[in-house]
């Protein structure tokens with residue numbers, strides 16, 4: 404399995420605090436069946452700046468330690484980029500990197516709202532041949548209230564990444580409900596842990612894929628897995644299935660009942 408959104412790099416954001424914690428996270432990834440992960444430190448979120456060159460250097464240092472410790476885990480460069488007005492200047496200045504040097508870039512919106520120019524930004528990226536992946540839209544208050552906000556972004560060329568912990572209830576009932584709803588509506592294309600810490604916020608990737616298979620069907624699981632690999636391999640995404648148009652569609656009513664909708 405591939406995990407495309409993690410905070411494993413030591414001491415540079417609110418993820419692994421030091422090399423020991425980074426190695427703990429690496430070993431935990433291997434135990435969860437993960438063979439490759441993309442390091443996506445926060446960038447330009449008002450608290451952390453981790454530009455592309457620095458992040459690349461940190462990935463190289465951790466790779467060397469993984470080899471020395473004989474931990475069989477492929478590590479790729481990435482960033483979790485907070486959406487901001489100067490993104491395109493930063494991109495042309497080489498401060499931003501895509502995920503694993505692919506055509507996909509990971510964007511984070513503020514948790515309270517959708518930025519006003521979000522659709523314009525997405526459009527601009529797609530013109531440049533870059534496809535934005537929206538990190539955990541289920542944790543954005545405006546998307547929770549109005550999933551059509553995310554649909555507009557997907558229609559403009561973006562993709563959605565749901566977080567394992569959201570699906571598994573780690574962020575509370577409302578976010579759990581929103582996460583499943585976005586999946587059912589075909590607005591989610593890939594699944595990732597957004598791991599920060601082995602104990603406080605680990606992977607749960609296998610567990611989440613199992614739940615996706617049980618609740619939504621194997622075609623959702625396969626789609627999310629395929630797309631995580633498509634990022635590493637830099638090939639095209641599969642479109643997400645939509646619940647109700649799947650072999651597992653009959654389960655939708657039960658699931659909605661479960662969430663009291």
Ligand SMILES: [Fe+2]
Pocket residue numbers: 408409410483538597
């Ligand atoms: Fe993150």
